[in-house]
Amino acid sequence: MKPLKIVIYTPVFFPGKGGVEKVTEILINEWSLMGHEVTVITPVPLDHYNETRVYRNISFKQHRNFIKQSDIYMLNVFTIKGYWPTLLLNKPIIAIHHTYYDFYSQNTKGISIREMIKNKIMRSLKNIAVSRYALDKIGVQGKVIPNTYESDIFFPMNIERTGDFIFVGRLVSDKGGIEFIEALGVLCKKNKYIITIIGDGPERADMEKRSRVLRIDQYIRFTGALEQRDIALELNKHKVMIVPSVWEEPFGIVALEGLACGCNVVVSKRGGLPEAIGNNGWLLENLQPDYMANVLNKALDTPLDIDQKMEYLQKFHKRQIAQMYLNEMYKLISHEN
Numbered sequence: 001m002k003p004l005k006i007v008i009y010t011p012v013f014f015p016g017k018g019g020v021e022k023v024t025e026i027l028i029n030e031w032s033l034m035g036h037e038v039t040v041i042t043p044v045p046l047d048h049y050n051e052t053r054v055y056r057n058i059s060f061k062q063h064r065n066f067i068k069q070s071d072i073y074m075l076n077v078f079t080i081k082g083y084w085p086t087l088l089l090n091k092p093i094i095a096i097h098h099t100y101y102d103f104y105s106q107n108t109k110g111i112s113i114r115e116m117i118k119n120k121i122m123r124s125l126k127n128i129a130v131s132r133y134a135l136d137k138i139g140v141q142g143k144v145i146p147n148t149y150e151s152d153i154f155f156p157m158n159i160e161r162t163g164d165f166i167f168v169g170r171l172v173s174d175k176g177g178i179e180f181i182e183a184l185g186v187l188c189k190k191n192k193y194i195i196t197i198i199g200d201g202p203e204r205a206d207m208e209k210r211s212r213v214l215r216i217d218q219y220i221r222f223t224g225a226l227e228q229r230d231i232a233l234e235l236n237k238h239k240v241m242i243v244p245s246v247w248e249e250p251f252g253i254v255a256l257e258g259l260a261c262g263c264n265v266v267v268s269k270r271g272g273l274p275e276a277i278g279n280n281g282w283l284l285e286n287l288q289p290d291y292m293a294n295v296l297n298k299a300l301d302t303p304l305d306i307d308q309k310m311e312y313l314q315k316f317h318k319r320q321i322a323q324m325y326l327n328e329m330y331k332l333i334s335h336e337n
Contacts, residue, residue: 001330003035007066010076013042013054019253020098023130023147024076030322039066043081060085067091072329078122080114092332094325095122097129098147099250100137126332128325131272134250143328146275147251148321151313154232154260156306163238164193164300166263168231168254171201176244176268176287181207183244183292185214195220196234235261240299243267244287252276256316262306264299280312 008028012020031038040054041063055062064085067073075082075095086093101118119139127142129135135142165184169175177197184195197207197220204222211217226234235241241258243249248271255276258265265281267273274283282295314320 003037004071004326004329005037005039005069006031006072006074006329007039007041007070008074008076009041009082011043011079011082012077013040013044015046016044019147019251020077022150022253023098026148026150026318027322027325030318031326034322034326039070041066064089072333078118080118083121093125094328094332095125095127097127097134097138100134126328128328130251131275133248133272133275145321145324145328146316147253147256148316148318149253149256149260150228151260151317153228154235154257156262156310157233157236159236161237161239162194163196165240165242165296166196166198166235166238167242168198168235168258169243171199171203171207173203174245174247176246177203177207178210179246179287179289179292180242180244181210181214182289183296184211184216184220186289186293187296188216188219193219196223196238197221198223198226198231198234200225232257232261235263238263239304240264240266240296242296243273244284244292245270245273246287247271249273255281256313259309260313262304262309264302264304266295266299278312280309
């Protein structure tokens with residue numbers, strides 16, 4: 001297959017540190033290493049940088065010229081702003097959906113004209129979603145290609161697992177941090193545990209306060225936000241990772257990272273999280289404290305089968321996921337021609 005000129009428009013990008021930014025960087029790096037020319041267009045500003053083929057806040061005309069010179073154009077999260085420069089260019093377009101969209105308003109007026117336009121445009125494109133759940137929620141035809149993770153950072157290390165439970169994520173209400181604290185309140189009535197909470201956000205103060213009220217604060221260490229390599233080290237020091245999301249996660253890269261570091265993983269049975277872990281973890285049917293405490297205990301008492309986790313994670317390897325995207329690109333280009 002000939003090397004491709006790929007232009008990708010992404011409304012989120014470095015220096016952002018979210019899941020979409022992580023996966024986008026991994027894919028761009030892999031495609032480049034595989035010999036393809038990747039140009040990134042983003043509105044995300046960065047004051048001091050020296051980047052190759054990353055163009056920030058460029059004009060509509062420049063944006064359109066890059067698309068003209070490409071073999072394929074990718075919308076990394078569908079936006080009208082990203083789609084608009086493609087009009088009348090007749091270029092193959094792929095829309096990547098890292099999340100789902102609610103096309104119906106919360107009021108009685110129903111779907112807006114803008115939402116109707118977005119929905120109609122998406123139906124005319126090649127759509128790729130990170131989970132079956134996300135694709136079904138969007139309601140368009142498409143292909144599911146799961147997220148990947150940074151296997152050069154997240155892997156089993158030969159160190160002692162002195163910690164019991166670990167939580168990694170933004171400390172916001174959607175992530176279930178308070179629910180986790182309540183479950184710990186039940187667990188710590190019977191035993192002493194070593195617990196680490198990694199991340200920061202507006203929910204942190206409430207989580208710390210609730211842990212003091214429950215008299216379990218002596219068991220919990222709040223680290224704040226950490227760099228990826230430090231997160232990987234902490235995961236390797238713990239036996240059980242929990243992802244108790246209240247909202248319906250489109251996928252859940254953090255669950256892959258926990259598995260990759262050898263943790264037994266417990267996730268909320270919401271959104272795409274079950275697709276991320278497959279049969280390699282525990283699903284929380286609800287987030288009631290007694291129930292969560294019981295599931296966490298089971299996970300803690302279960303031996304770590306790291307070999308099984310590594311075998312499962314092979315299908316999420318970054319080179320394999322990058323190739324899956326390339327296969328879809330070549331199919332689309334062939335069909336367009």
